[in-house]
Amino acid sequence: MTIRLKPVDAVIIGFGWSGALLAEALSAAGLSVLALERGKFHDTAENFPPSRAPDELRYAVRHDLVVKPAENTLTFRNRVDQTALPVRAWGSFLPASGAGGGGVHWNGQTWRFRPSDFVLKTTIIERYGKNFLAPDLTIEDWGVTYAELEPYYDRFEYLCGISGKAGNLGGKIQPGGNPFEGARSRDYPTPPLTMPYAPALFADAARECGYHPFPQPAANLSQAYTNPLGVTLGACSYCGFCERFGCGNYAKASPQTTVMPILRRRPNFSLRTECLVLAITHDGKGGKARGVTYTDESGQVFFQPAEIVLLCAYTFENIRLLLLSGIGTPYDPGSGRGVVGRNYSYQTTSSVQLGFADKRLNPFIGAGALGMVVDDWNGEHYDHGPLGFIGGAYLAALAINGRPILNHPVPPGTPRWGAGWKRAVAKSYLRTTRLLASGSSLSHRGAYCDLDPTYRDRFGRPLLRLTFDFHPNDLRMSDFVTARLAKIARMMRPDWLAVEKREAPYSIVPYQSTHNVGGAVIGGDPATSVVNPYLQSWDLDNLFIIGASAFPQNPSYNPTGTVAALALRAAEAIIHRYLRAPGPLA
């Protein structure tokens, strides 16, 4: 028997960054807000104090903060003519579970996308002509511009206390920052982190190559900071347990360290953890969402009516809940029609590992977003005319993983075990580093999500099926930027280096990034998008779909800054426009 609960003004599905930002904005505006989160409650003092947080096996290897595949996973294949099989153990990416979502165990690399990213299709066609793009690429403009998002990027950066150096203040290029970035209204709230040895060497080498290195903007704070809500964060201690870990220092911006202390005091907000949303109830296209059905750990099913439904469950579960709830037309790769699940894209990464005989790099000194970056070979920062592909990558030396289970590098040719391995690992650990190219990923006709016909979850509901491979455009791009990365690496004069290219087919096994985007994309045209530029569903005007599921393609930078900016803009549109005149905002 389903228990029908008292209605609320807004129900939030999933309490990661997206859900937490919406919760803060809407509860501040006086709405009664309920957030439903499938995972456990997480808080710094209880769950990741410094005496327990730095446990590599538990968090980085056994994925304690990630949803268990036994509870929810997806199926995967590279192409439509293959049979998708379940992702039985996580590999390529790590979807979060629990209060704070991926915001708890993210790295904190906090980027803005460039102005041209939001008008990518138009930019490419204007610059290179209509025939430049491969016909199966399905890239789109966003329907929202950088200028429109700038205030919300700013708001998120100041909420978090991001440490960085502006490269473009109101159109004036600033030395030491990223000269390619869009204009910002003010500098970062806190100065950059202090660079350890390897990123410093990388920056010197990049300058020698004629490139423009700058510090990675970081949600690992260089100093204590009190945000506009009055919540104080601590200073990063460079502990090295950041990516995949909760922070015991209150020094990494997360929902816990930025908004949860405020939300806890608001009587009109509540968070229910270990509550899994099963479906959104609605009237059908042109009508309203009526609320959500969810189950708690006892198995009891509830119906929670709400005036507004905010779907904030991360890319995969956003798409899956739309499909399971019968909202929107599912994408069909055969005809190219339909929108839900269309335009999935990812991240095209590659790396170069390099070792020194004489330089002690001390890789255990680290943070999730600690390092130096070069943006010269990204996006439209260079001419693609003679190259025949589009996109690019940021190139970086990030001191993010010196933890020994997953990082005990040895030079190529070393035996994998025995005395030779032991000698090599003892010699190499302190003296090896890795450079990264984080490349763009373009949406294309054969990359999408739908429901799997065979595999089901523990409630008997179909898993989401992911069909994805790297487009040839992206592999050519990756080869090109990886060669630039290797050039910087050689300029660092290592004693050995190993280039790790990205090759097809895309594999679900090695970790690449949890930057899964698209499938419920933003846009100005309901024929090619699921949400309008305010993240409002084209089909149900009181349903907002928040998260990187909105990205029509992935422009190389980590997603969360843009997820947050879109979320804050949607929140403002709900408060200032939708509540006054409920109906389509675009």
Add this chain to the structure above:
Amino acid sequence: MRRRALLASAAAIALTGCATQTPESGLRFFTPEEAAIVAAIADRLIPADDLGPGGREAGCAVFIDRQLAGAYGGSRDLYMRPPFLPGLPSQGAQSPLTPAARYRGALAALDAHCRAAFAGSGFADLDALRQDRVLAALEAGRIALAGGGRAFFELVLRDTIDGFFADPSYGGNQGMAGWRLIGFPGARYDYRDVVARHGEPYLEPPVALA
């Protein structure tokens, strides 16, 4: 006899005051015979030498024993619903075998293989050279075991290295042998004073989780 060796090293560690190493150190998954084989394998994958302890003394077999007795051993957190179909390498492992089942089957089969090949001697009784040859043959897929010889080799190699570098509270990395070998300071959690001291040695000894 071999069981006693394993227990003795664990007891020695308990004496040196490693927090969560309970004095009983009883096996939770392996039989004494299985534990002896795994300890012998770990000691060839990571041999004791002038650089420091090997896999046996570091407690890698104790680590693996405890892991196999828990969620990891039973694939409890993984998606284990059928059908199990052979997939492409890009689709990831698709076996219904749990790590615990793999060890159980492969250790018995490996020992039987050794007894047949080496006049009645099990793996743990072989000299180091022969053990290395057997491991190399497993790695190369030249010894067929139920569930896959090569797959078992990859599993035990990964688990041994995980144990060598995981926090000592999990039973391996005793005396922080793995961390001392490479110069990892463990759960120090604060490098503010040294982050800008490029190229200098870090002098503090490693610390384990409280």
